[in-house]
Amino acid sequence: MGLKKVHHIAIICSDYEKSKAFYTEVLGLEIIREVYRKERESYKLDLALNGEYILELFSFPSPPKRPSRPEARGVRHLAFEVEDVAREKSRLEILAVEVEDIRTDEFTGKRFTFFADPDDLPIELYEG
Template sequence: MKLNRIHHVAIICSNYEKSKDFYVNILGLKIIKETYRKDRQSYKLDLVVGDNYQIELFSFPKSPKRASYPEASGLRHLAFEVDNIEEVIKELANKNIVTEPIRIDDITEKKFTFFSDPDDLPIELYER
């Protein structure tokens, strides 16, 4: 088996407009395509991350909450690589997004921090 790369990450949000604003206007992701699927009463928003990756943001009526804290089994978080973590943290702070203190990865000795999206999904910034 040969897996080339991660194609996309799918996120189901509880408030589509709020999450769309967060990912597009706060994080600066570019919209590839927005589709409303009437039969599902659902939006699908394709967003580009860098040159190779994509986030699919979905809305579904009455989606149950998924616990992020305490940490549960399953997918843990979404991580974005950045060139300068301090600069990105300043940009987020200017948009009223609070991040955790910067930590150092014990294994790679790289800087990282976390913040949350509107549904409390943990998002990591990892300095390359």
């Protein structure tokens, strides 16, 4: 196939402004481009992590809810590598984000934790 890397991840949100604030102000992703597509009544926000394009955030009128719990089919979660899971957990909690207890991966010995975005999409922090 010749795959080289994951190019980007696309997320559809229910409240564009709330999700935009979460991904930029809480997670610290950088805005590359923001456009409003009038014909689709939809915003498209391109976001970068450390200067690399990684995520598209979309809004659409009345998108249906997708279950994420209990373990539903489809993409399970979005994971970000961090240097120190405990430090990032504390930082998120200061910002009033509910974060699960830190666990240790039984196979790698690395620490990780989960929290959710405004639409309850599970997000993992995994210690690199």
